[in-house]
Amino acid sequence: MSETVTESYIGSGIVYVNGRDVGNASGVKIDIEQESKTQPNYRGGGGNAAEITKVKSVKLSMTLNDFSNANLALALRGKIDVLTAGAVTNEAIVAVLDGLADTAKMIDTTVAPVVTHDSGTPTYDVDIDYVVSAGGIRALSSGAITAGQALKVSYTSKAGNALQALVESGQEVKVVIDGVNDATGKPNVLKFYRWKPSPTSGLDLIGDDFGSFDIEGGVLADSSIVATGKSKFFVRSAA
Template sequence: MLFSGQGSISLGKRDASGKPLGLRPVGDATLTIALATEVEEHTEKQTGQRLVNHRLSTKKTATTTIVADEWDIENLALALYGEVTRVTGGTVTAEALPNPVDAGLKYLLQHNNVSDVVITDSTTGTAKALPVSQYSVHGPGGSIVVQDKATGGPFVEPFLAAYAYGATDKVGMFTQPVPEVWLHFEGVNTADNNKPVIVDLYKVQIDPTRQLDLITDSYGTFELVGNALLDLLRPADDELGQFGSIAYPQITP
């Protein structure tokens, strides 16, 4: 039987007994599983040729590599050892910018996804507004560049920013412990009339992604590399073992 696979990959946390909880599809991706053993070889010492006469297996490993096409926030949380934080929208009335502000430099507000930005100074009594023609705003990034802080002045610093901000999903880096997930693949063999093939790895420890290509001339991908670990929550005499399994469902016409 020849094989050419297509299918969907899902990952999910495990409960206290090792059973999978809700599994989340990772979207378009490729999946490979590499099995390997490390061995110690013994050579005989009688013939003068030092021939190998025994091999002792010292370690068995199963490495999974998911190359993900879709940069959704949940995939990035796995890749970065982070947790998704969902910021709801709101308003800010008087956020102080650094004092002093240097013309031409970029300053970051506390929030992303900003709009309706108004900059005033700290004049006692009635504050002066910095003309909008003298500064620029990058709304998604939440950044401000003041090109001219002299015209219309003098202004009293620090400058104060008032603005609205919209909802934003964020994920921090290295804020969570090493993730251990159940990996489930529901695929078809396109070389054999799309017959189904199912793969389960019971306990996969995901490594942080090695690289995020943020400026590219083609579609960006990133890797979720993991190691299948021995699942001691499964009985040692389980007929499908304690690592994983591959299933060929027998579909009758």
């Protein structure tokens, strides 16, 4: 008498895109769209005489919780520019009272900026005439700066990176999920050879809960895989 083997499944794991750890992923899902063709039975009794089902498309979607620019570049078909720290001298801005006059680069707020009238004098006082943030200078209506005043600001730009969104046509990447079945403790590994993510439908940028965003894309056939019985789309290895 054969033994029935069951294995419950609770999935977790680390998702790698081209070898890069994407951080916390709260969901990964495969969707397989199928297309059926049938030949009706004309010999009496109804039903079909033949039927074939073909795979129309394979989709891989994931929910990411880490808002790194590298992850957002995947979601927004973007590219990343490296930002280096450096001195910016006499950048011209126009004051917006109690509003933001944004600067060309991100300000390193640990280094005090110098804000002057566009003529060079006077020099305005931080937290009295204006406040500074990474995004720029906010002139205070209680200070000496007037609305629409042309200003010059010298500051130190902050190192980091900048995401240029929606400038790429979309890249193909390899996805590996180094997973564990938490119900059994057994490892499993999924490899998707060619994944081409589409732009995300939206991003929640301000909220009162931890953010996440969804990325979905097609799993494309890998024509380099020609061996009989080997999937061109993905493989799952399990202990």
